[in-house]
Amino acid sequence: MKILIINGPNLNLLGRREPEIYGNKTFEAFFEELKNEFPGVALEYFQSNHEGVLLDKLHNAGFSADGIVLNAGALTHTSIALADAVGAITTPVIEVHISNVHKREGFRHHSWLAAKCVGSIVGLGLEGYRLAIRYFAK
Numbered sequence: 001m002k003i004l005i006i007n008g009p010n011l012n013l014l015g016r017r018e019p020e021i022y023g024n025k026t027f028e029a030f031f032e033e034l035k036n037e038f039p040g041v042a043l044e045y046f047q048s049n050h051e052g053v054l055l056d057k058l059h060n061a062g063f064s065a066d067g068i069v070l071n072a073g074a075l076t077h078t079s080i081a082l083a084d085a086v087g088a089i090t091t092p093v094i095e096v097h098i099s100n101v102h103k104r105e106g107f108r109h110h111s112w113l114a115a116k117c118v119g120s121i122v123g124l125g126l127e128g129y130r131l132a133i134r135y136f137a138k
C-alpha cells in the first residue's frame with residue numbers, strides 16, 4: 001500500500017507559520033509520527049511551492065500510488081489546472097485543510113479540487129492527514 005502526502009505552497013513553513021491557525025509542529029516531525037503509526041504503509045511526503053511541480057508530481061504518482069492526501073494550500077482556491085490533474089489521474093485523492101476554511105475569509109470557501117476528490121477533511125488540524133491515511137489504509 002503506497003500513500004503519498006502532497007503539500008502545496010507555504011506548508012513548508014508549518015510550525016513557524018501563523019501557529020495560532022496552523023499549530024506549532026513541523027510537518028517533518030508529524031511525518032515521523034505517521035511513519036511509526038502506519039508501519040505497513042509505504043508513506044511518502046512531498047512539498048512544493050510551485051504549481052507546475054505539484055502537477056508533475058500528481059502526474060507521476062497518480063497512476064501507481066494507492067492514495068494521495070493533498071493539501072494544495074491557497075492553490076485549492078485558484079488552480080483549475082490542479083483540479084484537472086486530480087480529475088485526470090486514477091489514484092483517489094483526499095483533500096485536507098488544517099484550518100477550517102469555511103470559518104475564514106470568503107475566498108477560502110471555494111475549492112476547485114473538492115469535486116474531483118473522494119472526500120475532504122477540513123478544520124481538524126494535522127489530524128486530518130491521519131484520518132485520510134486511515135481511510136486509504138482500510
Ligand code: DQA
Pocket residue numbers: 009010011071072073074075076096097098099100101108
Ligand atoms: C490551508 C488553507 C488555505 O486556505 C491556505 O491558503 C493554506 C492552508 C489549510 O491547510 O488550512 O495555505 O490549505
